[in-house]
Amino acid sequence: MTNNKRGILDMNAFDARQQESISNPLLKRRTENIGAASVLFYKQPIEMVSASGCWMTDAAGIRYLDFYNNVPSVGHCHPRVSAAIAEQLATLNTNSRYLSDVTESYLEKLKSTLPSALKNVVMTCSGSEANDLAMRIAKTNTGAQGFIVTSTAYHGNTEYVTQVSPSAFKNATCPDYVVTVPAPSSAAFGQDIATGFNQAVTAAIALLKTRGYGIAALLCDSIFSSDGVFSGPAGFLKPAVETVQQAGGLYIADEVQPGFGRTGDCFWGFQRHNVVPDMVTMGKPMGNGYPVAALVVKPHLLASFCHDVGYFNTFGGTPAAAAAAMAVMQVIEQEGLQENAKKIGAYLKQQLTQLSETDPRIGEVRGAGLFIGLDLCDPITAEPSASLATQVINQLRDERILIGAAGPYGHTLKIRPPLCLNLEETDYFIEAIKKVLGRLPS
Numbered sequence: 189m190t191n192n193k194r195g196i197l198d199m200n201a202f203d204a205r206q207q208e209s210i211s212n213p214l215l216k217r218r219t220e221n222i223g224a225a226s227v228l229f230y231k232q233p234i235e236m237v238s239a240s241g242c243w244m245t246d247a248a249g250i251r252y253l254d255f256y257n258n259v260p261s262v263g264h265c266h267p268r269v270s271a272a273i274a275e276q277l278a279t280l281n282t283n284s285r286y287l288s289d290v291t292e293s294y295l296e297k298l299k300s301t302l303p304s305a306l307k308n309v310v311m312t313c314s315g316s317e318a319n320d321l322a323m324r325i326a327k328t329n330t331g332a333q334g335f336i337v338t339s340t341a342y343h344g345n346t347e348y349v350t351q352v353s354p355s356a357f358k359n360a361t362c363p364d365y366v367v368t369v370p371a372p373s374s375a376a377f378g379q380d381i382a383t384g385f386n387q388a389v390t391a392a393i394a395l396l397k398t399r400g401y402g403i404a405a406l407l408c409d410s411i412f413s414s415d416g417v418f419s420g421p422a423g424f425l426k427p428a429v430e431t432v433q434q435a436g437g438l439y440i441a442d443e444v445q446p447g448f449g450r451t452g453d454c455f456w457g458f459q460r461h462n463v464v465p466d467m468v469t470m471g472k473p474m475g476n477g478y479p480v481a482a483l484v485v486k487p488h489l490l491a492s493f494c495h496d497v498g499y500f501n502t503f504g505g506t507p508a509a510a511a512a513a514m515a516v517m518q519v520i521e522q523e524g525l526q527e528n529a530k531k532i533g534a535y536l537k538q539q540l541t542q543l544s545e546t547d548p549r550i551g552e553v554r555g556a557g558l559f560i561g562l563d564l565c566d567p568i569t570a571e572p573s574a575s576l577a578t579q580v581i582n583q584l585r586d587e588r589i590l591i592g593a594a595g596p597y598g599h600t601l602k603i604r605p606p607l608c609l610n611l612e613e614t615d616y617f618i619e620a621i622k623k624v625l626g627r628l629p630s
């Protein structure tokens with residue numbers, strides 16, 4: 189079976205060429221309004237109208253268990269977060285050029301979760317903006333231009349971060365100043381992932397030097413989500429990070445996916461690897477749906493960047509953004525969501541691993557906390573099977589479960605439910621995946 193490489197936006201995507209065969213006036217309006225930039229999930233797109241906890245409800249009243257969404261990370265429409273946003277919007281919301289106790293209190297709270305060397309925070313509206321700024325700071329401070337990313341990485345949508353997002357390309361490749369390394373997988377590096385990944389990064393640094401760019405930064409999603417979810421063994425990033433820093437480059441930890449307690453053991457994904465980043469970027473779950481993101485950085489790096497060029501972000505860190513983000517932090521703490529991610533995630537992973545032992549269509553099951561990747565394979569050749577993944581995803585939808593795909597071919601199920609997932613919901617998913625696999629040819 190041949191697998192074609194698939195970009196991040198092709199995963200479980202609606203094929204616009206099928207537009208005519210679907211009679212849905214809302215779909216037609218969407219295509220007319222958004223045109224070629226319209227990206228929708230599922231062969232038959234779904235109109236969602238409401239959500240609560242881990243469940244979403246469509247226009248026909250059908251409820252779906254959301255096993256994919258790390259934006260409403262503390263649960264869809266969490267009443268406490270919604271109330272905090274509404275209250276702040278009704279009191280004051282203005283651009284970020286006024287003093288605001290709400291914002292400073294949040295930043296102090298956020299910094300208390302991070303290494304003490306990371307003392308400054310620049311708030312933005314999206315993870316892309318945070319990564320874009322991180323890259324510019326890396327370039328200014330190192331005097332180098334080269335970046336190292338993994339081969340199916342995604343870091344955002346500005347021009348600069350698109351260049352370091354190979355999984356966003358449809359008909360292009362990374363520019364010369366970007367060198368990709370394989371994701372830290374056993375498939376690429378065997379048993380000693382730490383050494384293999386470090387060797388790949390060492391070679392990438394040498395290549396960037398030969399090309400005349402030097403090394404500005406290693407930029408990694410700490411859970412390698414678009415690469416297919418690679419979380420272990422804990423610590424595998426450390427040698428590569430040390431190599432980069434010794435070569436004069438910086439290490440940017442992209443926490444847009446794993447941050448805010450999702451991986452269970454730690455609040456941030458990089459903490460699994462016992463490393464201190466030079467910069468950390470974050471977004472998605474930070475405001476539980478309210479657009480808020482940030483770059484956390486060592487002060488001297490930010491100071492030398494701001495010496496040459498100013499940075500201002502109108503909506504970054506407004507009082508409403510800070511109120512949303514503070515409420516998210518409080519909910520994580522008060523509802524014990526990091527602990528829940530650890531406990532429920534361990535149970536889920538154990539159940540899926542057990543299933544993989546008797547079903548040759550399931551390859552590796554990887555992950556930490558409530559971030560799990562499950563490879564689907566051809567049972568005879570053990571090759572990745574994107575077509576099986578597509579069938580499983582669509583049949584799970586029929587079982588009222590929403591799930592996505594990752595990896596270079598889209599053969600990895602990306603399992604990433606809200607952190608408030610309970611045992612009953614977990615069992616509902618396990619029974620459903622057993623049922624779906626039971627129905628498909630083995």
Ligand SMILES: Cc1ncc(COP(=O)(O)O)c(C=O)c1O
Binds near residue numbers: 316472
């Ligand atoms: C790892 C990672 N970094 C950055 C981004 C970009 O974040 P945003 O869509 O908020 O710009 C994403 C988005 O999916 C991401 O997955």
